[in-house]
Amino acid sequence: MSRASGVPVPTIKFYLREGLLPAGELTSPNQAHYGEAHLRRLHLIRALTDIGGLPLASVGKVVEAVEDHERPVHQLLGAAARTVDLALPDPVDSDGAVRVQARAMADELIARRGWEVKPGHPAVEALTAAMASVLSVGHGDYLDYLDEFAAAGERIAAADLAFVARRQRPEDLVERVVVATVLGDAVLAALRRLAQVDASARRYPPQAPESSSDSSSG
Numbered sequence: 001m002s003r004a005s006g007v008p009v010p011t012i013k014f015y016l017r018e019g020l021l022p023a024g025e026l027t028s029p030n031q032a033h034y035g036e037a038h039l040r041r042l043h044l045i046r047a048l049t050d051i052g053g054l055p056l057a058s059v060g061k062v063v064e065a066v067e068d069h070e071r072p073v074h075q076l077l078g079a080a081a082r083t084v085d086l087a088l089p090d091p092v093d094s095d096g097a098v099r100v101q102a103r104a105m106a107d108e109l110i111a112r113r114g115w116e117v118k119p120g121h122p123a124v125e126a127l128t129a130a131m132a133s134v135l136s137v138g139h140g141d142y143l144d145y146l147d148e149f150a151a152a153g154e155r156i157a158a159a160d161l162a163f164v165a166r167r168q169r170p171e172d173l174v175e176r177v178v179v180a181t182v183l184g185d186a187v188l189a190a191l192r193r194l195a196q197v198d199a200s201a202r203r204y205p206p207q208a209p210e211s212s213s214d215s216s217s218g
Helices: 009-017 036-051 056-067 073-083 096-113 122-136 140-164 170-203
Strands: 025-028 031-033
Touching (some): 036 056, 036 170, 056 170, 096 122, 096 140, 122 140
16 A cells, blocks of 8 residues: 555554544555555545645544534534534734624625525634735735626535535545545645736737837937
């Protein structure tokens, strides 16, 4: 498994001790067999830590969700998403009134879009903190485009759930939620940057340098 994954043996043993990897099938008192499921779990752990930047404690919660087969699907997917939810951004200094204004905007957006989201959801808190920071630095008109951002989020969420629904086993569903949430964020951030570069070039096209014949006098 170490050769197949590129993960050092001591690291794999650590994951086994921490319960992040399930035990292999014993073939002798000091040997065990590890199959494709173990290798896939190992790749998931490395992707969450290396690309997603999750601490091992959060990865452990992901594993718990993956292995919990008793919950209804919506609760199961919600539990998986909560383990890798958005971290609250470091807020720009703002007074309580700004925070209240941002929370009201978040609540109004959720109601306007008809989203079925509980008020205490971590994503609501993350959105509130982010918008409070935007307001505090004097660029509140950025939030004029909030519904456009929300509409894009709805399309992305629909694509995420279509990806998740391609598998039916609970452990596959949970694993795919984690992939779409953690690694999907990395993909989306890169795509947004690329789209910004393209949009900037179209809105503010670079001027071609003047040729020597055009700039010469006479």
